[in-house]
Amino acid sequence: MEPIQDKKTLLFESALELIREHGFHGTPVSRVAREAGVAAGTVYTYFNSKDEMILELYKYVKLKVLTEVSTKDNPELSFQQRFFAFWDHLTSLYLSKPAFQSFMEQFVSSPYNTPELQQSTDLWGAWLGKFFEQGVAEGALRPLSPQILAIMVIGSVISLVRYLTYFKSKTQSVKGELTQIPQMVWDGIKNQ
Amino acid sequence: MEPIQDKKTLLFESALELIREHGFHGTPVSRVAREAGVAAGTVYTYFNSKDEMILELYKYVKLKVLTEVSTKDNPELSFQQRFFAFWDHLTSLYLSKPAFQSFMEQFVSSPYNTPELQQSTDLWGAWLGKFFEQGVAEGALRPLSPQILAIMVIGSVISLVRYLTYFKSKTQSVKGELTQIPQMVWDGIKNQ
DNA sequence: TAAAATTGATTGAACGTTCATTCACTAGCT
DNA sequence: AGCTAGTGAATGAACGTTCAATCAATTTTA
Numbered sequence: 398m399e400p401i402q403d404k405k406t407l408l409f410e411s412a413l414e415l416i417r418e419h420g421f422h423g424t425p426v427s428r429v430a431r432e433a434g435v436a437a438g439t440v441y442t443y444f445n446s447k448d449e450m451i452l453e454l455y456k457y458v459k460l461k462v463l464t465e466v467s468t469k470d471n472p473e474l475s476f477q478q479r480f481f482a483f484w485d486h487l488t489s490l491y492l493s494k495p496a497f498q499s500f501m502e503q504f505v506s507s508p509y510n511t512p513e514l515q516q517s518t519d520l521w522g523a524w525l526g527k528f529f530e531q532g533v534a535e536g537a538l539r540p541l542s543p544q545i546l547a548i549m550v551i552g553s554v555i556s557l558v559r560y561l562t563y564f565k566s567k568t569q570s571v572k573g574e575l576t577q578i579p580q581m582v583w584d585g586i587k588n589q
Numbered sequence: 590m591e592p593i594q595d596k597k598t599l600l601f602e603s604a605l606e607l608i609r610e611h612g613f614h615g616t617p618v619s620r621v622a623r624e625a626g627v628a629a630g631t632v633y634t635y636f637n638s639k640d641e642m643i644l645e646l647y648k649y650v651k652l653k654v655l656t657e658v659s660t661k662d663n664p665e666l667s668f669q670q671r672f673f674a675f676w677d678h679l680t681s682l683y684l685s686k687p688a689f690q691s692f693m694e695q696f697v698s699s700p701y702n703t704p705e706l707q708q709s710t711d712l713w714g715a716w717l718g719k720f721f722e723q724g725v726a727e728g729a730l731r732p733l734s735p736q737i738l739a740i741m742v743i744g745s746v747i748s749l750v751r752y753l754t755y756f757k758s759k760t761q762s763v764k765g766e767l768t769q770i771p772q773m774v775w776d777g778i779k780n781q
Numbered sequence: 782t783a784a785a786a787t788t789g790a791t792t793g794a795a796c797g798t799t800c801a802t803t804c805a806c807t808a809g810c811t
Numbered sequence: 812a813g814c815t816a817g818t819g820a821a822t823g824a825a826c827g828t829t830c831a832a833t834c835a836a837t838t839t840t841a
Binding site: 418419420421422423499502503505506507508510512515516539541542544545548549551552553555556557559560563564574575577578581582583584585586589 | 610611612613614615691694695697698699700702704707708731733734736737740741743744745747748749751752755756766767769770773774775776777778781
Binding site: 627628629631 | 789790791792793
């Protein structure tokens with residue numbers, strides 16, 4: 398591996414974890430550097446500013462999510478099977494990397510997230526668009542725009558994961574029912 | 590009205606708007622005070638710290654949402670009718686007060702939001718619980734725990750509103766389809 | 782009733798701290 | 812020796828918070 402990428406990745410991972418615990422402004426650049434094992438100044442050989450670091454971190458995470466989910470997708474299966482697999486992969490990814498989920502949520506609801514940023518080339522959004530488009534084309538999904546379908550699905554994944562994160566304790570009682578959530582979402586979006 | 594509540598409310602409204610635009614840490618206490626027409630020090634006669642102000646603001650907003658939605662609910666209608674009305678009221682509320690939605694999202698995904706806070710008495714959560722419980726009791730909804738049903742519904746409302754907020758421009762094309770979202774959610778949660 | 786005294790909310794300059802960013806310097810490699 | 816990458820102390824701006832001083836309103840006193 399190129400050492401440059403290695404150190405950048407180290408900084409990303411360190412920032413992710415700190416931001417999850419303390420938020421954007423609770424994590425000083427100096428702390429990110431320390432946890433990554435470098436000096437404060439070094440951060441500025443990789444990024445021009447803290448803000449730029451956070452913007453790049455956003456792209457880094459989005460790309461990771463895309464890679465994870467898209468490589469596990471198997472377009473030869475029926476769309477219904479693909480949907481349940483997609484749900485599973487996305488949910489497990491977020492649950493296994495809580496910092497991903499936490500960072501992404503903080504980011505999208507922060508002033509970092511501008512309409513311009515959302516409209517700049519967005520591989521993850523594009524992939525999602527294609528995915529749901531195929532479902533419609535195959536007649537498996539209601540004939541709606543992929544964006545609308547994505548709203549339904551991603552929204553439910555996010556709030557499920559958030560629920561599991563904040564109510565770890567209470568989960569015992571309802572754990573059995575959780576598997577029904579993707580089923581409900583499916584029943585909502587499938588061609589009736 | 591007691592002048593004390595008036596000034597507190599002024600501070601709340603000023604903080605809400607500033608936090609929407611600049612985030613928690615982009616809004617200095619001094620700025621909140623200025624916009625509310627008081628001096629910086631005055632904030633500290635109403636709150637012990639900035640953090641405490643933000644925590645109280647969270648409760649203030651949650652209570653407003655509860656009041657708005659619960660007073661408009663009419664338990665004499667069929668549950669299906671109540672559901673669509675609920676959806677409509679919550680969506681319109683968030684769309685008409687973007688600062689509510691933005692603040693709540695920032696708050697819940699920030700480190701301010703602890704599991705303890707979520708588990709402390711939460712009138713909004715309690716009301717939601719009862720609402721969906723009734724749907725199940727009437728046989729209108731799948732026999733699932735109210736929490737799970739709330740996940741589905743609230744998650745979709747939030748991501749719909751977020752979508753509308755960030756893609757105001759693109760909305761023309763899909764506007765007609767937006768009304769189908771509550772229908773999809775309903776089809777997912779109703780007793781099949 | 783009018784002046785004086787008291788009260789407590791409000792002010793905003795000042796304080797101490799934190800933090801992002803810079804830069805003179807060093808270490809390590811070719 | 813020259814070059815690049817890395818260091819971490821120094822800088823200065825911004826912020827949360829404090830507090831002595833002010834002011835308006837109310838109560839007491841004569």
